[in-house]
Amino acid sequence: MSTVHVRIGKYRSAYHTDAACPSLNGKQDTCVGRESMPEEQARAQGLTACRHCRK
Numbered sequence: 001m002s003t004v005h006v007r008i009g010k011y012r013s014a015y016h017t018d019a020a021c022p023s024l025n026g027k028q029d030t031c032v033g034r035e036s037m038p039e040e041q042a043r044a045q046g047l048t049a050c051r052h053c054r055k
């Protein structure tokens, strides 16, 4: 099982496999942080895989 990164806040809709993804680190004004969780858990929350992330 892989660990993914998600933004904390209401604007998140995707999970990221790349911790350096621009979508994960951009728009800091609307982002209060980020957290890591198993990919399964992210999917269970309705999040989808980020299309900008490259493994």
Ligand SMILES: [Zn+2]
Pocket: 015, 016, 017, 018, 021, 022, 023, 024, 050, 051, 052, 053
């Ligand atoms: Zn991403």
